[in-house]
Amino acid sequence: MEKVPKDEIQARIDNFQSVLRDENLDGSFILQNVDIFYFSGTIQVSVLFIPREGPPVLMVKKSYQRARDESPLDQVVQIRSEREILSVLREHGHSDLGLLGLEMDVLPTNHYFRYQENFPKSRWLDISQQIRRLRMIKSPYEVEQIKKAALILDKGFSEIKEVIHEGITELEVDGHLALIARREGHMGILRMRGWNQEMTYAHVLSGENGSTVTFCDTATGGTGNTPAMAQGAGFRRIGKNEPIGIDYGVGINGYHGDQFRTFVIGELSADLEKAHDCSKEIHCLLAKEGKAGVTCSHLYSLAEEEARRDGYSDFFMGHGEGKVKYIGHGLGLEIDEYPVISRYFPEKLREGMVIALEPKFIFPGAGVVGLEDDYLVISSGLERLTVTDQVVMKID
Amino acid sequence: MEKVPKDEIQARIDNFQSVLRDENLDGSFILQNVDIFYFSGTIQVSVLFIPREGPPVLMVKKSYQRARDESPLDQVVQIRSEREILSVLREHGHSDLGLLGLEMDVLPTNHYFRYQENFPKSRWLDISQQIRRLRMIKSPYEVEQIKKAALILDKGFSEIKEVIHEGITELEVDGHLALIARREGHMGILRMRGWNQEMTYAHVLSGENGSTVTFCDTATGGTGNTPAMAQGAGFRRIGKNEPIGIDYGVGINGYHGDQFRTFVIGELSADLEKAHDCSKEIHCLLAKEGKAGVTCSHLYSLAEEEARRDGYSDFFMGHGEGKVKYIGHGLGLEIDEYPVISRYFPEKLREGMVIALEPKFIFPGAGVVGLEDDYLVISSGLERLTVTDQVVMKID
Numbered sequence: 001m002e003k004v005p006k007d008e009i010q011a012r013i014d015n016f017q018s019v020l021r022d023e024n025l026d027g028s029f030i031l032q033n034v035d036i037f038y039f040s041g042t043i044q045v046s047v048l049f050i051p052r053e054g055p056p057v058l059m060v061k062k063s064y065q066r067a068r069d070e071s072p073l074d075q076v077v078q079i080r081s082e083r084e085i086l087s088v089l090r091e092h093g094h095s096d097l098g099l100l101g102l103e104m105d106v107l108p109t110n111h112y113f114r115y116q117e118n119f120p121k122s123r124w125l126d127i128s129q130q131i132r133r134l135r136m137i138k139s140p141y142e143v144e145q146i147k148k149a150a151l152i153l154d155k156g157f158s159e160i161k162e163v164i165h166e167g168i169t170e171l172e173v174d175g176h177l178a179l180i181a182r183r184e185g186h187m188g189i190l191r192m193r194g195w196n197q198e199m200t201y202a203h204v205l206s207g208e209n210g211s212t213v214t215f216c217d218t219a220t221g222g223t224g225n226t227p228a229m230a231q232g233a234g235f236r237r238i239g240k241n242e243p244i245g246i247d248y249g250v251g252i253n254g255y256h257g258d259q260f261r262t263f264v265i266g267e268l269s270a271d272l273e274k275a276h277d278c279s280k281e282i283h284c285l286l287a288k289e290g291k292a293g294v295t296c297s298h299l300y301s302l303a304e305e306e307a308r309r310d311g312y313s314d315f316f317m318g319h320g321e322g323k324v325k326y327i328g329h330g331l332g333l334e335i336d337e338y339p340v341i342s343r344y345f346p347e348k349l350r351e352g353m354v355i356a357l358e359p360k361f362i363f364p365g366a367g368v369v370g371l372e373d374d375y376l377v378i379s380s381g382l383e384r385l386t387v388t389d390q391v392v393m394k395i396d
Numbered sequence: 397m398e399k400v401p402k403d404e405i406q407a408r409i410d411n412f413q414s415v416l417r418d419e420n421l422d423g424s425f426i427l428q429n430v431d432i433f434y435f436s437g438t439i440q441v442s443v444l445f446i447p448r449e450g451p452p453v454l455m456v457k458k459s460y461q462r463a464r465d466e467s468p469l470d471q472v473v474q475i476r477s478e479r480e481i482l483s484v485l486r487e488h489g490h491s492d493l494g495l496l497g498l499e500m501d502v503l504p505t506n507h508y509f510r511y512q513e514n515f516p517k518s519r520w521l522d523i524s525q526q527i528r529r530l531r532m533i534k535s536p537y538e539v540e541q542i543k544k545a546a547l548i549l550d551k552g553f554s555e556i557k558e559v560i561h562e563g564i565t566e567l568e569v570d571g572h573l574a575l576i577a578r579r580e581g582h583m584g585i586l587r588m589r590g591w592n593q594e595m596t597y598a599h600v601l602s603g604e605n606g607s608t609v610t611f612c613d614t615a616t617g618g619t620g621n622t623p624a625m626a627q628g629a630g631f632r633r634i635g636k637n638e639p640i641g642i643d644y645g646v647g648i649n650g651y652h653g654d655q656f657r658t659f660v661i662g663e664l665s666a667d668l669e670k671a672h673d674c675s676k677e678i679h680c681l682l683a684k685e686g687k688a689g690v691t692c693s694h695l696y697s698l699a700e701e702e703a704r705r706d707g708y709s710d711f712f713m714g715h716g717e718g719k720v721k722y723i724g725h726g727l728g729l730e731i732d733e734y735p736v737i738s739r740y741f742p743e744k745l746r747e748g749m750v751i752a753l754e755p756k757f758i759f760p761g762a763g764v765v766g767l768e769d770d771y772l773v774i775s776s777g778l779e780r781l782t783v784t785d786q787v788v789m790k791i792d
Contacts, residue, residue: 063717110522175574178574185631189625234397
């Protein structure tokens with residue numbers, strides 16, 4: 001099993017400690033699974049303390065043996081309860097802790113109260129935005145993981161062409177995508193940071209289901225087959241000559257690939273083909289114009305302008321209530337990372353960002369067409385990490 | 397698509413309002429997906445307010461149309477932002493809100509701060525324990541959903557026997573279980589309430605992988621294939637004459653079925669067969685002794701005593717660091733519901749509780765054997781909801 005290299009972890013800790021000093025913090029607790037993994041290389045039940053200077057302390061409840069084996073950190077300590085944290089930190093030279101960071105965007109309120117109680121002399125600062133901004137810039141190691149995920153997505157899209165036939169349900173197609181993903185090494189979950197956000201392995205959206213609006217902060221939603229998980233595939237049987245939109249995710253060593261392709265049994269109408277061409281044009285335009293230094297809001301405007309020129313404003317990234325205000329998002333250990341490629345995200349692209357661009361067109365009653373691919377931001381442009389051809393995938 | 401019946405929702409609201417009055421609360425916000433679904437029948441992005449008396453107000457951000465369609469509640473209102481909540485509640489006659497409930501076990505700290513800010517005159521009480529205790533008692537409708545899930549698990553176990561062969565990887569078996577589950581209507585996610593707890597569709601644990609300890613609060617863990625999701629199936633190839641433990645979950649209309657069976661290609665050793673028999677005996681014993689009025693801690697003791705008599709104390713529900721202190725758990729919209737069948741849960745079983753009992757034996761280096769089944773607590777005993785034979789599933 002591949003472990004996170006020691007120099008990766010060290011570089012992340014160094015960057016974070018520089019943030020801690022900038023913010024005048026004495027240190028920060030890291031408590032959420034994904035952040036713990038980012039800074040320690042393990043998701044075993046732990047409390048990670050990163051001081052403003054010096055080595056972090058990973059305090060592990062379960063499994064201590066596994067955390068020791070997986071994490072390249074030097075200070076890995078076994079604890080039985082969170083009440084031991086204060087004394088463990090003292091033993092490691094961390095007393096007089098004043099201002100401390102917590103991931104308040106995800107940390108449950110009761111946990112916050114407990115930390116207040118256990119550290120009565122400390123004050124607390126939400127450090128989540130700073131962590132999300134650090135994680136926005138990917139190392140070559142991280143980009144490699146996303147590339148591996150992208151290869152599996154490509155394999156999955158090519159295999160699923162052989163599975164889809166008239167009359168098959170969306171759910172069965174979804175199940176085959178899950179089988180392929182797991183067989184090839186998908187870690188078995190797609191992670192989102194947003195409160196109440198959840199994701200199945202794939203969205204399979206055929207015909208009018210592609211225009212179903214739901215709770216997800218995405219242009220497409222799907223019916224699902226129950227209001228209890230109102231998204232993705234349902235029992236609808238796929239027909240001929242209708243768009244089949246497939247959003248597919250895979251996680252390798254924690255890192256997600258995220259891709260969307262439009263399939264059809266037979267042919268799409270000329271209208272839908274034209275809208276798909278527009279999605280392709282937007283990809284070409286953004287891959288040319290996007291590079292380090294360009295603002296996310298500018299990229300969004302370019303895409304929106306292209307959609308308007310082709311007459312698709314009303315259907316671009318959703319319709320009616322379902323319209324979302326972005327055309328892409330950062331991608332890494334979570335699917336909903338920074339940056340957001342949106343009018344409201346004025347920040348500049350920076351080298352090492354990985355973004356998924358997903359210009360889609362949603363036509364009420366007819367469905368969804370479009371393309372989603374993952375790109376690495378480099379100084380001169382955007383380098384595509386996903387490898388599947390940018391075409392409508394036709395099934396005879 | 398099946399919606400939650402109106403009388404179900406009404407009964408849940410009635411019960412909760414009785415709790416609100418007992419606790420002297422003016423009302424409670426319900427903000428977490430699963431709880432919103434429980435009390436409203438939808439998981440669309442919403443804020444649900446349940447006053448101590450009178451009809452609840454469901455304030456929906458996205459999708460309003462879908463929430464209206466899915467929820468049998470009478471007062472469903474569209475909002476654009478959480479800042480509108482105060483005025484919407486005023487319009488519905490809810491001003492002067494003093495003590496209010498929040499689900500502080502799951503609600504992120506920043507959300508709590510936002511509610512404090514938006515309702516400067518209110519005080520707040522954690523209402524999560526009360527909600528979890530209400531949800532512990534299932535209605536006949538809810539039991540029906542779990543039974544549907546159990547039928548799919550049975551089908552999956554029977555189909556997977558035809559798939560497993562010497563040399564197949566755990567991950568490929570896991571993928572087939574996902575395919576079957578989705579094809580049959582699994583909602584595509586297994587939900588856990590615990591902080592940082594996550595679950596793949598299934599755990600496929602062959603040979604020594606069945607004794608791998610990891611972060612999950614379960615007797616078994618598995619290697620997974622990455623420290624980033626250190627659980628369940630990995631690339632290990634399944635061999636002959638070794639135990640293959642499969643923990644399988646399916647969600648139907650939000651409700652989970654949860655089952656474990658031991659498979660083998662060929663034969664288990666006499667030792668492992670004997671341990672499996674002990675798991676079966678514990679099931680028989682608990683099904684006989686367990687009924688409304690019996691404490692959870694007593695059930696646990698009965699199981700532990702039976703394991704001790706057979707000489708398996710060191711391997712019962714884990715070994716070493718991996719040992720867990722329960723043999724079962726409540727089951728419903730989440731997999732980790734109340735009650736916990738544990739020495740430390742002194743409460744009595746009540747009619748309508750649904751529990752998964754999972755006496756397992758974990759032998760370091762050799763693997764896991766055991767049985768898990770779901771039971772409804774009735775006045776005279778435990779009624780098994782899962783239908784698969786309680787035997788080792790042998791593959792030629």
